[in-house]
Amino acid sequence: MKDIRLNKHLEQLVKLSNFDKEIVSFDPKIKNEQEKLKAFSQVVDSLNQDINKLYVIIDETKNKRIKNDIYLKELSDKIAQIEEKHKVVKTEKEVKALQIEEDMAKEQISFANDEIVRLDTLSASKTEELEKLKEKLAEEEATVAELKKVIDANIANLEAEKNKLYEEKSILTSEVDMKILSFYEKIKRWAHETAVVPVKKQACYGCHMKLNDRFYSEFIVSDEIMTCPHCGRIIYKDDE
Numbered sequence: 001m002k003d004i005r006l007n008k009h010l011e012q013l014v015k016l017s018n019f020d021k022e023i024v025s026f027d028p029k030i031k032n033e034q035e036k037l038k039a040f041s042q043v044v045d046s047l048n049q050d051i052n053k054l055y056v057i058i059d060e061t062k063n064k065r066i067k068n069d070i071y072l073k074e075l076s077d078k079i080a081q082i083e084e085k086h087k088v089v090k091t092e093k094e095v096k097a098l099q100i101e102e103d104m105a106k107e108q109i110s111f112a113n114d115e116i117v118r119l120d121t122l123s124a125s126k127t128e129e130l131e132k133l134k135e136k137l138a139e140e141e142a143t144v145a146e147l148k149k150v151i152d153a154n155i156a157n158l159e160a161e162k163n164k165l166y167e168e169k170s171i172l173t174s175e176v177d178m179k180i181l182s183f184y185e186k187i188k189r190w191a192h193e194t195a196v197v198p199v200k201k202q203a204c205y206g207c208h209m210k211l212n213d214r215f216y217s218e219f220i221v222s223d224e225i226m227t228c229p230h231c232g233r234i235i236y237k238d239d240e
Contacts, residue, residue: 007223009176009177009180009225010225010234010236012172012175012176012180013176013180013184013196013225013234013236014196014236015172016169016172016173016176016184016196017184017193017195017196017234019165019168019169019172020169020188020192020193020195021193022165023162023165023166023169024192024193026158026159026161026162026165029158030155030158030159033151033154033155033158034151034155036147036151037144037147037148037151040140040143040144040147041144043140044137044140044141044144047133047136047137047140048137050133051130051133051134051137054126054129054130054133055130057122057126058123058126058127058130061119061122061123061126062123064115064119065116065119065120065123068112068115068116068119069116071108071112072109072112072113072116075105075108075109075112076109078101078105079102079105079106079109082098082101082102082105083102085098086098180225183225183234184196184234187227187232187233187234191206191231191232191233194206194233195233195234196233196234196235196236197228197233197234197235197236198235198236198237198238199211199216199219199235199236199237199238200238202216204228204230204231204233204235205238206228206231206233206235207228207230207231207233209228209230209231211228211229211230212229215229219235219237220237
């Protein structure tokens with residue numbers, strides 16, 4: 001880009017590029033703050049999932065307990081019916097058949113009682129575990145609430161600083177020659193925040209390629225905005 005007189009314009013482009021770099025640098029900072037909260041929120045989510053699973057297990061256990069109670073009642077009624085039948089049977093064969101039926105019912109009652117004990121133990125254990133998780137959840141939620149206040153404040157401060165840079169950049173942009181600004185924006189489309197880079201030790205700090213001696217000799221005495229012959233970025237003399 002020839003015949004553009006320089007120091008002032010180039011200085012503006014360097015400042016403009018620095019603004020863009022600083023503005024972009026806020027994005028990972030903001031993301032980092034959000035990730036902090038996300039990590040703690042995941043703990044809360046995990047606890048809620050575990051609590052919901054326990055509620056399901058406890059409900060299933062209670063339902064099984066109710067079914068066993070009903071089953072026990074049915075078996076008790078069956079025993080009572082068998083006892084009534086014992087009063088009217090006449091043959092030894094009928095007595096033995098009733099005795100077998102009664103023994104089976106009593107065995108089923110024993111199994112049902114054992115299952116009720118198991119279910120009650122499981123329900124008590126899961127209820128205790130549930131209470132501990134709910135306490136832990138309350139603590140984590142309180143931690144997240146406090147952390148969110150801090151993180152929201154940090155993000156708000158970062159956003160305010162970022163907006164301030166946008167305002168300063170906007171002022172500078174209004175002062176830059178439109179042709180130069182357009183030239184900068186075209187390069188920025190692909191080079192992003194490295195559209196303007198210094199030359200150090202005779203090398204472009206955008207592509208890190210060495211400038212040949214002839215070009216470098218012209219560059220260091222030139223009063224024009226120049227671009228790297230290798231990558232096309234705008235280059236400027238660094239104070240070495």
